[in-house]
Amino acid sequence: MSESDPDRDRNRDQDSDATTRQRIADALREAPRTASELSETVGVPQSSAYRHLRHVAQSVDSSGEERFLVAPPECRECGFSAFDDPVNYPSRCPDCRSERIEEAVFKIE
Numbered sequence: 001m002s003e004s005d006p007d008r009d010r011n012r013d014q015d016s017d018a019t020t021r022q023r024i025a026d027a028l029r030e031a032p033r034t035a036s037e038l039s040e041t042v043g044v045p046q047s048s049a050y051r052h053l054r055h056v057a058q059s060v061d062s063s064g065e066e067r068f069l070v071a072p073p074e075c076r077e078c079g080f081s082a083f084d085d086p087v088n089y090p091s092r093c094p095d096c097r098s099e100r101i102e103e104a105v106f107k108i109e
Helices: 006-030 035-042 046-063
Strands: 068-071 105-108
Touching: 006 035, 006 046, 006 105, 035 046, 046 068, 046 105
Parallel strands: none
Antiparallel strands: 068 105
């Protein structure tokens, strides 16, 4: 048996991340989607989808040719939508403390 080459494994992980991010970007070019929809479409956990979304947003914004748009999360109880980080899924509303939060919607145009 041969031992695994850590550099090769790291490169394979980076390639799969790039592919996942490209699939996320392509899905967002097709239609607006939430992180949970992207999770199902691309086949990654929802928490990973948020991590990948941050990188996709940086790539799109730095290209200058497209825009990464976010409809922020919104509290279903009081309507609060001024969350500090729109590329995140808050656990509760800072105003009314409700846990009924509508997910952010992402789009590339």
